[in-house]
Amino acid sequence: MLFNPSRDEARRFFIQTWQKHLQAQPLADLEAILVDVLIAHPEYHLFLNQDYLDHDWPPEHGDTxxxxxxxxxxxxAEQLSIDQPTGVRALYQQLHAKHSDAHRALHDMLDCLAEMIWQAQRNNTQANPQIYLDGIRQRLGIIQ
Structure with missing residues (x-):
């Protein structure tokens, strides 16, 4: 079965997982991965409550x-665990070595992933992994 949560379901998952972490409750595998991501982003902890379920962050306001x-x-995290699209794990390792910082490498990749998604939405097409991988390669200086 395909897992395709609504915006509210996804946000509730984030909020509930954070609460489970704070209460030292056992976590499922995906929850444990999410907690690692949340710990790396303390600037977002204040949003992990019900007050932000319906909040919007319009890009034109410059908010993330x-x-x-x-x-x-x-x-x-999922892509790296299964190396999909093929080669993404090796590119991550190169970015990690380039920056000597895992989180900075992930943020470089995240920007490329967001660009691929934005282009697919703008053009009303399927996401093109080549755009994503080429974006990472550009950040590595492999292609111009």
Whole structure:
């Protein structure tokens, strides 16, 4: 079965997982991955409550949607665990070596992933992994 939560379901998952972590409750595998991402982003902890279930962060205001940012981190964690698209893990390792910082490498990748998604939405097409991988390669200086 395909897991395709609504915006509210995804946000509730983030909030509930954070609460489970704070209460030292056992976590499922995906929850444990999410907690690692959340710990790396203390600037978003204040949004992990019911008050922000319906909040919007319009891009034209220059704000980053914390739930979108964290969701992209989860997508990256999955991609790296299964090396999909093929070669993404090796590119991450190169970025990590280049920056000597795992989180900075992930943020470089996250920007490329967001660009691929934005282009697919703008053009009303399927996401093109080549755009994503080429974006990472550009950050590595492999292609111009």
């Amino acid at each position: 949607n914390p739930f979108l940012h964290l969701s992209l981190h989860l997508a990256l």
